[in-house]
Amino acid sequence: MQITSRFTIAVHVIACIDYFKDDYKVTSGFLAKSTGVNPVIIRGVLSQLKEAGIVNVRQGASGIALAKPLGEISFYDIYEAVDSVKDDGLFRFHENPSEECPVGRNIHAAADSRLMQVQRAMEDEMKRIRVSDVADDIRSRIQAQEA
């Protein structure tokens, strides 16, 4: 299984809001076109990002803005905001191991800490990456294309 495209959509959306902030009125429709994703999905993502304190959106009022500078938004912040993986953990555990089997009875407790260890390694790496890293990369690619 994979981590939902909501995550990359959110990264894209945040980068867009910043990139176009001075030139266009950024709306969910605008973002839907840039991402190629349905506007309703975009609004859903925006809602989650808003709840996480990453963007400012107001019903009715157009003009979506960032609530923090790009450099203060990490991949982890976004992942936590848009993905519900946090609740269930990265790994799905088979649900009915036998209570009668000594291995089945203990596998969950024995494996859990290691699964968490893997999940934490992933999350720690996400904390090290900021949207500004991606945005900078985008800008330099755009410049190279213009030249």
Add this chain to the structure above:
Amino acid sequence: MQITSRFTIAVHVIACIDYFKDDYKVTSGFLAKSTGVNPVIIRGVLSQLKEAGIVNVRQGASGIALAKPLGEISFYDIYEAVDSVKDDGLFRFHENPSEECPVGRNIHAAADSRLMQVQRAMEDEMKRIRVSDVADDIRSRIQAQEA
């Protein structure tokens, strides 16, 4: 999204094969009971583990055995064997970013290396964990329960 339960099933299965190797004839039916998972799924997982050189199974012949010692089987080996995440990457990317938008045109290239970086962090951590770590833990839990 989450990583398929096939992964924890595989860890469970491997631990079982080792734990019961001297006392019971371990079959897919036996493993199905211990895991609480359908025998056909177990056989599918066993096939994948066989292909990865982790277990030995022969059609018709009962008695499934490990192809290597527990200490030489890492979480990563199993993850690679049973999960097809490797093909698509851990992250799903939204598929139709606009070619007309400068951000949309470049987001994929700009984000990809960072997504890979996260995936690699996760996989590296999985390489550090062996099934023997879990099996040892299970044994000591069983002993504590018997006392």
Add this chain to the structure above:
DNA sequence: GTAACTTGTAATGTGATATATTACAAGTAT
């Protein structure tokens, strides 16, 4: 204040996928 826009969200459709289940072929062992 009303017209033309926005966002928020419920409801529904659709497609993909993980797991369960049935059924049976094919191999092995006693």
Add this chain to the structure above:
DNA sequence: ATACTTGTAATATATCACATTACAAGTTAC
């Protein structure tokens, strides 16, 4: 030969991500 195994195809079921429609509710500009 009988009674077990594994291998696998075919199908069912459930879940879930995303798309879509529809509309309520808010904002802004005139």
